[in-house]
Amino acid sequence: MTSRDKKLWQEMPSLPDFNYVSGEVYTQPEIFKKEQDKIFSKTWHFVCHESELSKLYDYRVYDYTGKSIFSIRGEDGIVRSFFNVCSHRGAKLFSMPSGNAKRIKCFYHHWMYNSKGACTGIPRPSAYSDTEVKKEKMGLREIRTEVYLGMIFINLSDESENLHSYIGNALDDLSETMSMQPLEVFHYNKILIHSNWKAWQETNMDIYHEFMHVVLRKTQVNAMPMEDRKLSIFKNGHGGSGASLKASYTNYKGFANRKDEVGPLPGMSVSDFKFMNIFPSLTIIARGTAIRIDNVIPLTPHTAVIEMRGIGVMGESDEDRRARQKHHNQYWGPFGRNVPEDIIAAESCAESYRGSAGKYQIISRDEDGTGQDDIILRSFYSEWALHLGINPGSLKEIK
Ligand code: FES
Ligand SMILES: [Fe+2]
Structure with missing residues (x-):
């Protein structure tokens, strides 16, 4: 017999580990979820080439692991990345995929941020007096960002090795x-x-x-x-x-x-x-x-x-x-x-x-x-x- 019946078709190949892969690694939602948590949330992820953020305040917005993130070239020339999420009530700060923004103003209640992720303005702040809610404490969530051979990468983990060492x-x-x-x-x-x-x-x-x-x-x-x-x-x-x-x-x-x-x-x-x-x-x-x-x-x-x-x-x-x-x-x-x-x-x-x-x-x-x-x-x-x-x-x- 040259074809295989159900039993033979489903038999695991007698090959060493990592010489064959189960089809379920492509389909199981639990495996996909684990990949998101254990691989994509911990390894370095390419965002764009530095020529795409060539001028001060150039930014790009992208989705990664279900999160909206933006990278921006700051006033000091350094590229940083942040969740595209306002510290106030979570509105998305940028809705366009790319652009140039010296100041970042949330459209919802007009909280303001700068290109380094600091909160620079809260309208009518006196209503928050005597609480934690002050602009000094309301900065954006920053994400590790490093550059290698002109390529900008982010890493959602604060513990992973640096990009240079990761690429080796x-x-x-x-x-x-x-x-x-x-x-x-x-x-x-x-x-x-x-x-x-x-x-x-x-x-x-x-x-x-x-x-x-x-x-x-x-x-x-x-x-x-x-x-x-x-x-x-x-x-x-x-x-x-x-x-x-x-x-x-x-x-x-x-x-x-x-x-x-x-x-x-x-x-x-x-x-x-x-x-x-x-x-x-x-x-x-x-x-x-x-x-x-x-x-x-x-x-x-x-x-x-x-x-x-x-x-x-x-x-x-x-x-x-x-x-x-x-x-x-x-x-x-x-x-x-x-x-x-x-x-x-x-x-x-x-x-x-x-x-x-x-x-x-x-x-x-x-x-x-x-x-x-x-x-x-x-x-x-x-x-x-x-x-x-x-x-x-x-x-x-x-x-
Ligand atoms: S959600 Fe951004 S200012 Fe309110
Ligand atoms: Fe090919």
Whole structure:
């Protein structure tokens, strides 16, 4: 018999821990809740690139773990973040997704705040005399905010390690590319996907699926020997390319002239390709001439928002910018040759697990950290297990 009956289909694979994952990690509301509490409320979360808050008092508002939060560049040039919640009765201070605000006035009863989160004004305060309610004590709830390679992150926990230590060496191979010249965001789009957040994140960690993309079959699969590829994992569950991978654009219509259209980013050649996943839900991909940053925000067990940014060189000529945008959008962007196919894959897997037809997914490819090894996926799920105290395959508690 080559097919499997119900019993065989439901049997746990006889593979080592973290080489397979139960479909229930994508569907169970209790697991989703634990992820929100034990992962997303304790790890560093990418908010935006610093070029998006370039001027004093620029702010951006976003939702994260069900909370509305804003980050603002203060009068001293430092970016800080706060719950988007008035200290008085909880009204949202900002309703627009971004803008510039020297003073922050709550629309409801006009309490005032400054860009450092201090309460600077309470109308008719005498009615609160002899109580705790005085502006000196009514500041906003601040959230830890740190910057790394131009990327602004927040952490809802006051106890977690600092951002530098959290990232460790994971971005060393991208640091020249991301720090030698000032960079800026030239593309932003947001996608609501009908999939668990992990099914999307897996598309950025799973190299084996490159056959799915015709553009990668033509430009990447044969661009270098599989055994010469190097994948690396780092502490805290981060993982990606350990050194530049190669792409060759000559075989793909419309891509062949890439090397003549705009210079590469610092530390790369046009044909270089690097990627790194920062646990749990950030991916940075540099493809010779442009960078893509993906940020996944889980909404429910079955939905997530992906924010996608394209990054290029600040102050470059219009001609260079157009070429960089083209290179970015040919692969990525909402109509690129790559991203829409990944969405189909993530939603397809998630749908199988949602209906309980899918039982286990296998992540056991072993190529000694080269080629299309699943090492990054295994590292991700090992870290996930550490936070949740659950084995992702058996769903048993880890003592
Ligand atoms: S809720 Fe903001 S001033 Fe009253
Ligand atoms: Fe993909």
